[in-house]
Amino acid sequence: MKTHVRALVVGGGAVGCSIAYHLAKAGWDTMLLERDELTAGSTWHAAGLLPLFNMSYATTHIHKYSVDFYKTLEAETGLNPGFAVVGNLRMAQTQERMDEYMLYSSVAETAGVYHEFLTPKEIKERWPLVRTDDLKGALFHPQDGYINPADVTQAMAKGARMHGATIERKWQVDSYEWTGSEWRVTATKMVEKGGNLVPGDEKVVITAEHVVTATGNHAQRTARLLGIKIPAIPVEHQYIVTEPDPALVEWRKAGNPEHPVLRDADAKWYVREERGGWILGPYERGAPARFLYDVPESFRADLFPLDLERIEEEYMSMIHRIPSSEHVGLKDDFNGPICYTPDGNPLVGPAPGLRNMWLAEGFSFGITAAGGTGYYLAQMMTEGEAEIDMASLDPKRYGSWMTTEYAARKNEECYEHVYILHHPDEEREACRPLRTAPNYDRQKALGAQFGQVNGWERPNYYGPKDAPEDYDHYARSFRRAKWWPFAVEEAKAIRETAGLIDATAFTKHVVRGPGATAFLDWFTCNALPKIGRINLTYALTDAGTVRTEYTIVRWGENDYYLVSAGAWTAYDADYLRKRAEDFMANGGAYVEIHDVTSQYGVFAIAGPNSRAILNEIVKDADPATVLSNKRFPWLSARRIELGMCPVNAIRVAYTGELGWELHHPIEMSRYLWDLLLPAGEKHGMKLVGARAQNWLRQEKSYRAFGTELGRDATPLEAGLDRFVDLKKDFIGKQAMLDTGIRAKCVTVLIDGPDDADPWGKEAILHDGEMVGRLTSGGWSVAFGKQIGMGYVRPDLAEVGQKLKVRMLRQEWDAEVVEDSPYDPKNERIRVDG
Template identity: 50%
Template sequence: PDEIRALWPLANTQGLVGALFHPHDGHVAPVDLTNALAAGARAGGAEIHRHTRVVDIRPEPDGAWRVVTDKGEIAAEHVVTATGAWCRQTLATVGLDVPVIPVEHQYIVTDSHPALTARHAEGLPEMPVLRESDASYYLREERDGLILGPYEAGAPACFVDGVPDDFGQELFPGDLERLEPHVEAAIARVPIFGEAGIKDVVNGAIPYTPDGNPLIGPAYGLRNFWLAEGFSFGVTAAGGAGRFLAEWMDGGEPPIDLIAVDPRRFGAYANKSYAVEKNEEAYRNVFTVHYPDEERPAARPAKTSPVHSRHEAAGAVFGQRYGWERPNWFAPAGVAARDEWSFRRTNWFGPVGEECRTARERVGLIDITGFSKFRVSGPGAEAFLDGLLANRMPKKTGALRLGHALTSTGGVRSEFSIMRDGPEAFYLVSSGAAERYDHDYLAKALPGDGSVGLDNITGRHGVLVLAGPRSRDVLQKLTDADLSNEAFPWLTGRHIRVGMAPVRAMRVNFVGELGWELHHPIEYQTALYDALVEAGAEFGIGGVGMRAMESLRVEKSYRMWGMDLTTEYSAFEAGLDRFVALNKPDFLGRDALVRQREEGVPQAFVTLEVDADDADPWGNEPLYLDGEMIGRATSGVYGHTVGRSLALAYVRPEAAALGTELAIDILGSHRPARVIPEAPHDPENIRLRS
């Protein structure tokens, strides 16, 4: 508190334990910055056409674009849209429906106050921007007065159906009643705010997206068309967004992993109705505490599997991924089916442990219908995939392989499970969150001669996973197919009938046990699920949610796309050597991997055991060796089977030797951690092969 008073002498520090101080934080004048950027652009040869309305954007046969304005046409190799509140109507001209809808944001400007006038007369520096998260507002100096910017509940979405043609720089009427709780909180924290008169209440439109992050990157389904939309914090991200887009357009990929802002992270489910609810939710949660296990409730459920009601009846507590509702965990009888969010172990810790034991000791049933699923076929299919993925394609019908699409620097862009369906047909499965991201990548890479067909069948097929030492016993009761190891070995797939359902059974799973992924036409899911539950009753079958699956997969050191596998780490850094066929014909990223092997791999992927107390790692924790930061965790869990807290991480090679003692920062405390062998559970894969 004394340090807070030194930085903000006009603040009341009563009740405060501490604060975070960003010495390089600040604010900019948007108009001045915009003019400076414009001057820099002109100096670099750019032409800026003010007061020019775009009336149409038309694709050309060669992949270029023609921008039609009210003052003529402009031919462009690439188009970038940065249209703020006009985003939805701009992109509608090219057939895109994106979840950018503005929300009304108000701020209060006060009259001058003598205390601030006196500070400035003494030549004292401006006080830092003050943000009080518990009260959801920011406060800063503005000349000799103050600006209060709340992020209040009840702020409505606006321009839902587009910005009127006659709208220019107008503002909405202020609504002080909506701001009253924040005004009272600000007066309690900074008493002079209550003494200064109100000079103005500004209420304008700020573009928002469902997760609060902007859309920066290529447009789905369109070549040479780029988005820079949904910036809820205005021009503050302009420099970085412009730089990364320019490098992406010039070099074919971004210099850092931008999946968190990639426009393709949203699918068709993120329509207008969805965006209104989620964008208002994102706005009112700007200053709330965000927990690693939080699941926000607005606009849910959006997409559900046919057995959603079965999960509800079993006590499921749901999360969502790419719009799909998925059981995160199952509350047993007598336990409330709701999350108690925390940075520490919380109410779902015990039930998740039971689900892990169900999968390891008996048989678990997991609904991962949201997996992305694609069919690639045609006379050029194998050559197409061979040139795109680092691994060789499976040669025998029914064989399974894991393949990775890489960047030119060898980073991991996408991960696919691949099953060969025939001489010219392959079935690909990837992360549920990557449906548009992966489909767009595959579609834009297709040869132009029609020799390869691509079909996105994600919504037409469900996936239930049966995993555990008794999974064969359960499945054999429902099929006449031979499920023995000899007839149906690990890493193979077959088309069989399970009960009444036609099923693509793939002997692979993400938990590291004997088991099958059962891919099926979605209309058969309820009958298939009920048959599995009934057949598994005598073997102690039980539901297994996503949080248990996370614990189980980390016990096997399985890498998760988007967490452990990103474009910022190469396939060799990620320890994916066995999935990289350097001796096959050229594929994207091969040259970079060859150079890296010759020059030395800069990072190593390791598994750590952590001496945790009641707070386990989640991922993104820094790692230290002798006080020096040498890497970061990418995933973290409590391993209920092995009875230890675990993390997956990238470290410098000198810290990768087995037994190396490290420290991991968890909630501000350095906890001991050490490098252990990969896959602490069943490292020889005996159970998978059983």
């Protein structure tokens, strides 16, 4: 057995074997350890479905790679993975479900996933056993289907060995120790005892430059060993296998093809053929989370008791959809653990706070995702970044505030939501409210309808004051929802009078110390601001793409305050600290970094009347001038007093109007709120939520991290040349220059439908060819039409270029407009008074 490797993979399910395969294929000396037998975890009882359908751009790429990759394994390894390419028919009982499929169609088109739409008549003609009289239609993927989980795992394992990897079974990892340059991993040989698998006496220490954990149901044990949090907890998933259905048997005897995997999303189940019968897999309410802290040693390739009462509704709906199944008996049943995460996406990427430790945990669709995860994670490890932006799957999207109880309850909710409509404006209710700014109750009383960002409750819009508790749930749609008119009025208020936004969820860091200036100068691509000023800047990856966007406030020679996106607190903190460690390890002076997100509340006030509102409450020897351009110019920061509240005020507005961000001690938030509201009422101020703000920032072409900005585009491709100082050295500079311009970020105005706006998932076309995709979308109150931002081929990025955007399966006219089409000279932001 090897005792030193470049990469050690822990976990021998489908995901772990794929990672070992792709790392070995990339030329890395790789070993995989499995505590039992390969496939002994959730892999063995998985149904093996390979659905291409996914609303996430990154996950769609992962699934597509898997489907394509599995079709090549037999030729490479000689092992048949059991891939039945029967297709996947996703049926819709309602128009809203068809709207969901049309939005998904946009994601699929941009990722190159082939699909078709079928009418009920076409479904019935192809598969007469399926009842279609109450269907609106269906989405059909002819290129996917299902696979044998054990066979595909063994094929990947064999491929890994063929590329030089070593696979060792019956070895359990008991400890991880980072030495400063490599990992010391202690493993114990597992032995059979009374039908259980227990630790034996034999131990080994393996040193590895990199470690990847793909431990599935054992993720909580892995988290304890590493001293981190991993919100991957299994939930029970049961499926049943019927006796042969005579009608199906006759259908196949007549020479007809196998049915595709059938999904009645509105009934919350999938069905596929199995030896003349059917497999029914429901996603019902009430499925419990299991193994919150550990998997018992006695639990190996085991199952839980079936709970038929829990799936009775789904079983009856299968009979409704496939009437011939009504009198067919049950032959077998499975109820096993399947790992979930709170948002349903796996955790793939660097572990928080650790060097060369990579996570691949929390796969609710592990067979579908295994191939692509191995491919893209191997790219991240061997090349520095993947070819797609993997940030949406990063393990650090959950912060240290997350608890086991939170993960368990959210994972149960996620399981239940597999087939619930996935609105782009979806906000799930479990475990809320949890993290609340001080004015949560005040805002709720004023009609605030909240979204959740990194656990924080943040107003999305302000609806009726007397709205019922579940108002927002019924206000969602794939088209213009009930919240749309409220957001329109909020956006108009900022353009015409003033608006107040609670931005407390912003991520905030203090960076100080004798090395702070030198560190930040190397860490970011723009010139640092002078004392009392601010700058917008970007931290890049080693590959030259955008890792994080920061607003940097400079209070002193080596005293900085960094503001970044609220959804990415742990993600940003981890990168800041690791890069500061690198800086100091290479001779840089001391730098200290503090996450102060929870110490400061933030109100953003913007609009033509914002200065007048603040003048009502500002305390100064000369209050009439304290907010003037002379004393407080645009892109500067000052410490001011509003009533009795000390405020670190920043003259910047994400909406493109005259405005300030008011960063204040969070314990004074209620006091400041109660000052601002009556002052604002005199000047027509409205309370404004995140959705109107998102529309307004697009009118200014302000790029947002996680949409326009990410690890698949450089700042030059994003059109941020003015924020890149090529006279200095910074992380990723040469890689950025070497990458060139593969695509360009543009703003487009769209003559779209009367009842819908783009969501930032749509394909951009020219002469019938897809030439790019939207990354953001919405409604422009300034131009009275749809607006969007996205990436297109560089030759099509010129102002005035005519394009098309596909929405609701139709092409709509679009035109590239100048950056910041609203107030391009920033005259309204700079206005004096």
